[in-house]
Amino acid sequence: MGTEPHQAAPMTRIVAIVSLALALGCAGARGRAERHAASTLTVRGSDTMVVLSQRWAQAYRHARGDVSVQVSGGGSGVGIASLLAGTTDLAASSREVTSHELAALARARGVEPEVYRVAIDALAVYVHESSALREIELSALQDLYRGRITRWSALGGPDEPVVLYGRENNSGTYVFFKERVLDRLDFVAETQSLPGTSAVIHAVSRDRRGVGYGGIGYGAGVRLVAVRAAPDAEAVLPDERSAIDRRYPLARFLYLVRADAETAKARDYLEWILSDEGQGEVEAAGFFPLPRDVREAELARLGSPPATARLATPPGASESM
Amino acid sequence: MSDATSSTRRLGQMRTPLWQRAAERGLAIIAMSAIAAVVLILVFILREAAPLFVDELALEAQGGLSSLVRARTWEGYDAPEHVWQPVGFPGKLNILPLFAGTLKITLLTMLLSVPVGLGGAIFLAEYAPRRLREVVKPAVELLASVPSVVVGFFALAVLAGGLQRLVDATYRLNATVAALGLAFAVVPVVVTISEDALRAVPRDLVEASLALGARRWQTTLGVTLPAALPGIAAAIVLGFGRAVGETMIVLMASGNAPVLDASPLSSARTVTATIAAELGEVTPGDDHWRVLFLLGGLLFVVTVGLNEAGRFAVGRLRRRLRAEGVT
Numbered sequence: 314m315g316t317e318p319h320q321a322a323p324m325t326r327i328v329a330i331v332s333l334a335l336a337l338g339c340a341g342a343r344g345r346a347e348r349h350a351a352s353t354l355t356v357r358g359s360d361t362m363v364v365l366s367q368r369w370a371q372a373y374r375h376a377r378g379d380v381s382v383q384v385s386g387g388g389s390g391v392g393i394a395s396l397l398a399g400t401t402d403l404a405a406s407s408r409e410v411t412s413h414e415l416a417a418l419a420r421a422r423g424v425e426p427e428v429y430r431v432a433i434d435a436l437a438v439y440v441h442e443s444s445a446l447r448e449i450e451l452s453a454l455q456d457l458y459r460g461r462i463t464r465w466s467a468l469g470g471p472d473e474p475v476v477l478y479g480r481e482n483n484s485g486t487y488v489f490f491k492e493r494v495l496d497r498l499d500f501v502a503e504t505q506s507l508p509g510t511s512a513v514i515h516a517v518s519r520d521r522r523g524v525g526y527g528g529i530g531y532g533a534g535v536r537l538v539a540v541r542a543a544p545d546a547e548a549v550l551p552d553e554r555s556a557i558d559r560r561y562p563l564a565r566f567l568y569l570v571r572a573d574a575e576t577a578k579a580r581d582y583l584e585w586i587l588s589d590e591g592q593g594e595v596e597a598a599g600f601f602p603l604p605r606d607v608r609e610a611e612l613a614r615l616g617s618p619p620a621t622a623r624l625a626t627p628p629g630a631s632e633s634m
Numbered sequence: 635m636s637d638a639t640s641s642t643r644r645l646g647q648m649r650t651p652l653w654q655r656a657a658e659r660g661l662a663i664i665a666m667s668a669i670a671a672v673v674l675i676l677v678f679i680l681r682e683a684a685p686l687f688v689d690e691l692a693l694e695a696q697g698g699l700s701s702l703v704r705a706r707t708w709e710g711y712d713a714p715e716h717v718w719q720p721v722g723f724p725g726k727l728n729i730l731p732l733f734a735g736t737l738k739i740t741l742l743t744m745l746l747s748v749p750v751g752l753g754g755a756i757f758l759a760e761y762a763p764r765r766l767r768e769v770v771k772p773a774v775e776l777l778a779s780v781p782s783v784v785v786g787f788f789a790l791a792v793l794a795g796g797l798q799r800l801v802d803a804t805y806r807l808n809a810t811v812a813a814l815g816l817a818f819a820v821v822p823v824v825v826t827i828s829e830d831a832l833r834a835v836p837r838d839l840v841e842a843s844l845a846l847g848a849r850r851w852q853t854t855l856g857v858t859l860p861a862a863l864p865g866i867a868a869a870i871v872l873g874f875g876r877a878v879g880e881t882m883i884v885l886m887a888s889g890n891a892p893v894l895d896a897s898p899l900s901s902a903r904t905v906t907a908t909i910a911a912e913l914g915e916v917t918p919g920d921d922h923w924r925v926l927f928l929l930g931g932l933l934f935v936v937t938v939g940l941n942e943a944g945r946f947a948v949g950r951l952r953r954r955l956r957a958e959g960v961t
Contacts, residue, residue: 387917459710474804481890481911482721497723498710502731505807505889505901508911519795520806 352380354578358392358405361485362567365432365598366405372594373585380578396572397421402579404570407434407485418572426572429611431586433601435556435564436486436528439514439535441521445470448539448548451562454494457524460501465522477504478513478525486510490526493563510599528599529556557604567600580615587612676934682927693921695724702729702925718892718903720912720922727925731892735809735902739884742813742898743820743877748870750817751824758825759832760854771829778822786886789815794887803899807889810898815883820873827872831865832858864952871944875937881906905929
């Protein structure tokens with residue numbers, strides 16, 4: 314039949330084009346993969362720090378180009394376990410690394426592990442601006458969120474029900490609150506969960522019976538509550554200063570842990586994180602940057618040249634890109 | 635395959651050009667891919683949830699598979715409770731509060747939507763002047779196309795405050811606010827389909843009723859409505875399915891507290907909102923992840939079951955009505 318060759322011709326052409334495309338695609342992918350392997354840095358651990366770590370990874374790639382940082386969560390414990398197994402370069406931890414873990418790391422990796430403070434996390438408690446509540450003790454805050462106190466009258470307020478606002482359980486803030494305030498016990502089921510600090514602030518600003526927690530932010534209609542750690546402790550309002558010197562009870566350092574002798578890429582990455590640019594990302598992710606003295610101490614431990622030279626760039630210079 | 639078929643096929647090939655055959659084949663593949671997609675989704679969901687039933691270590695800290703539905707006195711609790719608190723020490727994965735939340739919000743939605751939707755449909759089909767109907771019906775259909783995130787925002791920002799001023803509810807965001815928001819999505823479904831069903835009732839029936847001296851409302855209640863019942867049932871089932879499956883509106887307006895109660899003014903956390911809120915951050919493969927997929931699978935089964943039950947009911951109703959000679 315006369316039509317056969319005509320049909321066959323486009324067919325072979327298609328096959329040729331497709332196989333060529335596939336071949337090119339494979340070659341390209343292989344090239345990418347090789348480049349990838351050459352300079353990948355993995356960070357694994359704290360879920361609280363995932364967003365921050367991803368911001369750092371992106372900005373670092375932007376700044377350095379040749380290094381790709383891969384971030385995954387799983388929890389601080391998972392990060393340290395991975396570091397122990399040698400499957401990650403850095404472990405992210407939102408709690409202090411225990412002496413037991415440090416010893417295990419030293420045994421498994423054959424070098425002294427190094428723990429670096431990289432940012433400060435703090436959360437605030439808010440009430441409606443018309444509320445009479447000025448300060449609260451940690452134990453009373455726990456009673457509120459465990460449903461043991463259900464009326465404001467128990468805290469010297471009017472005889473009205475308490476409406477609890479909190480964060481979704483996928484947020485690090487939720488976990489931090491659960492660990493630090495609730496002693497790892499459960500929130501009462503009536504706690505309404507909202508998808509972000511701004512949603513919590515908005516809800517509390519509309520609800521005179523409301524109380525909420527979240528990142529430190531100031532919104533119209535809400536007031537921050539001072540927190541006291543114990544009955545005889547001073548009540549402290551959260552701000553940069555009280556979070557940094559840790560007088561505020563709901564503040565903590567965030568850490569990156571390293572357990573290899575001398576790989577330049579981890580060292581460079583940590584050094585960049587402690588730079589103005591890296592610390593700028595900390596603020597953008599809703600945490601507090603480290604105070605200058607802590608940064609200098611951590612840089613000195615990294616073994617970098619005098620920190621003062623590194624910090625000379627005026628703040629904000631990195632944002633002009 | 636016989637020689638006869640292959641020769642007719644060859645004849646057919648000579649007449650239809652290649653591109654046409656290719657297009658037909660392509661359309662067939664696209665049609666099949668819809669079925670394949672449904673099957674693949676179900677297989678994917680079940681595959682992720684299956685380890686819960688197979689893996690002996692699944693839900694070990696929670697006390698086994700029965701912990702998904704059984705109340706337990708956890709550390710720090712005074713009495714046995716059904717707790718959904720998947721991030722905890724250990725995580726608590728009781729799915730009853732979530733289904734209770736879905737049921738509560740869906741029933742409230744239907745309670746609001748069916749009378750309004752049906753009333754609107756009867757008005758449009760029976761009483762509205764044609765010119766009014768030609769304006770109102772497209773407007774109602776337009777309401778159905780408002781993105782649910784916009785409806786949710788409206789419920790959160792406007793309806794919640796309005797309801798609280800009206801009844802002084804303790805919880806500003808509650809099941810009723812979510813149901814009000816959902817009604818915006820469900821009422822158009824009920825109105826459109828019911829109105830079509832009512833208008834499909836043969837005019838002879840209506841005219842016979844009127845000729846016998848029945849009043850307009852008597853005709854509507856006694857003749858038109860029963861005759862249109864299968865279509866109206868379909869409208870309600872479809873509306874129900876929409877209410878069960880809707881995610882964004884309830885996520886924004888319900889308060890998302892996993893409480894197990896029947897109060898319309900307390901908060902509720904639905905199955906859909908839970909999946910949407912939690913799946914993004916959960917560790918793939920752990921129990922929480924598996925239970926979220928189980929929830930998705932159950933939701934899938936519930937909505938498919940509802941649709942089938944509705945179809946079955948409609949079919950029976952239609953047969954019965956036909957036997958009685960109504961249509």
